[in-house]
Amino acid sequence: MTFSEFLVSHGGIFFAGLGIAVAVFLSGIGSAKGVGLVGEAASGLMIEEPEKFGKSLVLQLLPGTQGLYGFVIGLMLLGKLDASLGLAEGMYLFAASLPVGFVGWMSAIAQGKTAAAGIAILAKNEEQSTKGIIYAVMVETYALLSFVISLILINAVSF
Numbered sequence: 001m002t003f004s005e006f007l008v009s010h011g012g013i014f015f016a017g018l019g020i021a022v023a024v025f026l027s028g029i030g031s032a033k034g035v036g037l038v039g040e041a042a043s044g045l046m047i048e049e050p051e052k053f054g055k056s057l058v059l060q061l062l063p064g065t066q067g068l069y070g071f072v073i074g075l076m077l078l079g080k081l082d083a084s085l086g087l088a089e090g091m092y093l094f095a096a097s098l099p100v101g102f103v104g105w106m107s108a109i110a111q112g113k114t115a116a117a118g119i120a121i122l123a124k125n126e127e128q129s130t131k132g133i134i135y136a137v138m139v140e141t142y143a144l145l146s147f148v149i150s151l152i153l154i155n156a157v158s159f
Helices: 003-048 050-078 087-124 125-156
Strands: none
Touching: 003 050, 003 087, 050 087, 050 125, 087 125
16 A cells, blocks of 8 residues: 555544644643743742732633643544544644644743733732733633634534
8 A cells, every 4th residue: 555545545534633633732732831931920929928829820720721722622523533534524624623723822822921920910919910810811812712713613514
């Protein structure tokens, strides 16, 4: 069997599986980086003001949602896997994973940086800390839009 014959015969499941990996890995890497950035900033605050833990935790959790979006899309793609999946269908599912994977990756890091700046607001003026949360949630909008597009793409075509 030549490579092209193998690709035509088994490429669908390969590309769909690659889509699962892209959705979960990229958004997960972004979330890990973003949550880590905020955790570093919050840890410094905890030394001086441990009573602000709850408010800092809200900011730290925000960049983690992108990883959840990618995980949900990965699970939905997993439900579409079938050994008889054609090459075109597999490539379509791979393409459907790209929005949540790439936007999730980059927006989680950007949200982490924004939320880390929100930790500075919390440290200096606790009454204004909600504004830091709002700034970080604004970045979330783009992750949510990419999640919705991936979701629509997955459900737009039935195989």
